[in-house]
Amino acid sequence: MVDGDLPAVAEIARANDEPDGGDPRYVSHLRNNGRFLVAEVDGKPAGYCGIRQADGLTMLCDLFVDPARHGGGAGGRLLEVALDGPGERSTFASRDPRAMSLYVRHGMIPRWPLLYLSGPPPVRSHVLLAERVPVEDAGVAELDLNGRDRAADYAYWATRPGAAGLVVRDGGTVVAAGAAEPGRVIHLVTADDHDPAATLTAALGTFDADRVRLCLPGPHPALPSLLNARWRIEDLDQHMASRADLLSPASVLSPSLA
Ligand SMILES: CC(C)(COP(=O)(O)OP(=O)(O)OC[C@H]1O[C@@H](n2cnc3c(N)ncnc32)[C@H](O)[C@@H]1OP(=O)(O)O)[C@@H](O)C(=O)NCCC(=O)NCCS
Structure with a gap:
């Protein structure tokens, strides 16, 4: 290009x-x-x-x-x-059948749906403390959590209007990190030994919008409670990957950058 x-x-x-x-x-x-x-x-x-x-x-x-x-x-x-x-490969296929057809023939298998959800944020969690931090600080927190250096992605998310970093603490320990923009959780990863539904509930408590949007893997443990709270599925992609364990279904994901 x-x-x-x-x-x-x-x-x-x-x-x-x-x-x-x-x-x-x-x-x-x-x-x-x-x-x-x-x-x-x-x-x-x-x-x-x-x-x-x-x-x-x-x-x-x-x-x-x-x-x-x-x-x-x-x-x-x-x-x-x-x-x-x-090497391994992964993507999110739209509902256009041409996309899935091409991706399957390039070695990727449909794994789970990625749901585009929107709904009312819950009241603040009293168990975990979620706070807004500079976006770059959340990138450092994610590196500490899972060893993945996503600094370039966090720097890009920081350019989005109204962007903020998210960290969730249990006591003094950071147990989840991610990024948000007004009315949307862009990305949230949780430490392996913590409940991703609890960290997401805490992170959602930092929003004062009437509705929040996010993309959630179908197997994410927060999905039943969000749907019970009248969240709506607005669209879905299909996660496709050459191996089943390439992407954690316990995170809020950005469809382009995951
Ligand atoms: C998806 C997209 C990128 C594919 O590009 P394209 O140039 O249209 O696709 P191609 O013509 O190269 O290939 C499409 C293939 O799907 C096959 N196909 C079409 N309809 C199909 C169907 N219903 N079931 C299975 N295969 C199908 C075609 O036969 C073709 O394969 P072939 O070349 O071996 O015959 C394009 O159609 C697009 O931009 N769609 C809208 C946006 C979108 O959904 N993008 C994907 C984001 S994940």
Whole structure:
């Protein structure tokens, strides 16, 4: 991809109702920390694809084709280039059957749904203490929790309007860390020895919005209580991966960056 492709990428994203591809900060985050590919048909951009690679795992973050060219082979060609090496791979498939068809044929198996939920935040937890912190501090807290250095992702999340870091403590110990923006939990990971439903309840208590949005794996232990509290499933993707244990279903996930 070259800088001159940015307007065409934004237009393809807009035509697919996809907000991230129209955000130059998101595109430059992926260009700086992964790969961003553009497919041309007849000399004009027809589709794009974003990937990240870490520890032998390739995460397919985005794959979008100009609707006028859906089914014309551009998506398949982008995947052949993006996933040409060995190693594990994972992604979230939309409900477009072309996406799942291509991903299965590139070695990924459907694992669980990722649910786009919205609902009223619960009253504050009295067991765990959740607080808003600078976004970068939450990135350091996640590194301490699980050893994953997501500093670049936290730096990108920090550019989003109204962004904040989230940390949840049990006594003095940090047991969950993540990022939020107004009305949305972007990301939240929980220490292995703590209950992800309890940390999410605590994190949701820091919101004063009427409704909060988040993306939750189907197997996440908080799902039954959220649905009992009248949360709504607004959409769903399908998590697909070459191996079952590549992504924890106990986290709030960002569909593009996980
Ligand atoms: C999904 C998408 C990126 C695929 O790109 P594309 O250029 O349209 O796809 P291609 O033409 O390369 O390949 C589609 C494949 O799906 C197959 N396919 C189509 N409908 C299918 C169905 N109902 N069941 C199974 N396979 C199907 C086609 O046969 C084709 O495979 P083939 O080339 O071996 O014949 C594109 O359609 C798109 O942008 N969709 C909307 C946005 C979206 O959902 N993006 C995915 C985000 S995860």
